Amino acid sequence: MCGSCWDRALSMKIAPPRCSSCGIPLQIPDTSGEHLCGNCLLQFPPYSGARAFGYYAGEVSRLVQGLKFDSRWNLVEPLGALLAATFYETWQRRDFDLLVPVPLHPRRRRARGYNQSELLAQALARRTAIRCSLELVRTRATLPQVGLSNSQRAANVRGAFICRTPDAVRDKRILLIDDVMTTGATVSSAAATLIAAGALRVSVLTIARADKW
Numbered sequence: 001m002c003g004s005c006w007d008r009a010l011s012m013k014i015a016p017p018r019c020s021s022c023g024i025p026l027q028i029p030d031t032s033g034e035h036l037c038g039n040c041l042l043q044f045p046p047y048s049g050a051r052a053f054g055y056y057a058g059e060v061s062r063l064v065q066g067l068k069f070d071s072r073w074n075l076v077e078p079l080g081a082l083l084a085a086t087f088y089e090t091w092q093r094r095d096f097d098l099l100v101p102v103p104l105h106p107r108r109r110r111a112r113g114y115n116q117s118e119l120l121a122q123a124l125a126r127r128t129a130i131r132c133s134l135e136l137v138r139t140r141a142t143l144p145q146v147g148l149s150n151s152q153r154a155a156n157v158r159g160a161f162i163c164r165t166p167d168a169v170r171d172k173r174i175l176l177i178d179d180v181m182t183t184g185a186t187v188s189s190a191a192a193t194l195i196a197a198g199a200l201r202v203s204v205l206t207i208a209r210a211d212k213w
Contacts, residue, residue, distance in 0.1 A: 005059055008058060009058075009060050009063060012054035012057060012058050012060040013053060013054045014052060014053065019036055020035060021036055021040040021044065021045060021050070022039065022040050023051045023209065024209065024211060045184060045188050046188055046191045046195055047202045049090070050181060050187065050206070052206045052209035053083065053086040053207050053208065054207070054208055055211070056180050056182075056208035056210035064116075064179050067116050067119070067179070071113065079120060079123070080120060080124055080126070080127060081123075082207060083124045083205060084123075087124065087127075093128050095173060097174065098130065098172050098174045099124060099125050099132045100175070100190075101117035101118040101132070101176075102117045102176060102177065102186060103115060103136050103137055103138045104138060116179050118132075124177060130175070133174075136161055137161065137163070139161065140160055161190050162193060166198050169197050170198030171198060173203075175204070176190055176191055176205070177206070178206045179208065180209070180210055
């Protein structure tokens with residue numbers, strides 16, 4: 001990746017103000033203090049907080065899609081650096097016990113050959129010394145979330161995950177890793193599964209946030 005493309009990716013960074021819960025950018029003038037978006041005021045998500053490096057647009061979307069669909073493994077390290085920078089803006093290493101990537105269904109993983117979220121979690125683990133755990137499993141093949149309404153997205157991933165060894169996550173503080181967050185339906189379902197298995201707290205970190213205004 002050339003310096004010009006890297007600079008364009010950095011320009012997509014999400015800056016405050018943003019929802020202190022789900023991390024969605026807020027269109028308000030005040031950048032100080034904590035604010036909640038309308039969705040989180042109506043229904044608080046199961047995770048404790050979510051952050052993303054940047055908007056799912058421009059160079060950031062091209063980087064994510066290159067890793068996700070074009071097997072561009074060379075992008076894992078630069079994307080991992082963006083994750084780590086976002087991580088240290090909000091949290092510290094001692095805040096978490098485990099990194100858990102959002103899993104693919106085995107059929108989709110076999111077709112793609114890898115899980116991009118797992119590669120990103122491993123890249124972040126190398127930069128934080130937080131152990132990466134693969135205890136979360138996707139038990140059914142869900143439809144791609146692209147093109148679905150908010151309610152359809154939630155229904156699509158409801159009950160789609162299990163924790164294969166609850167003892168491994170019990171009383172643990174977990175950071176859930178994914179590539180892109182849109183409505184939060186996928187990470188909400190995954191976080192609820194981990195909490196039901198006994199996790200003490202689940203937060204979310206992604207490369208990008210896809211938002212609709």
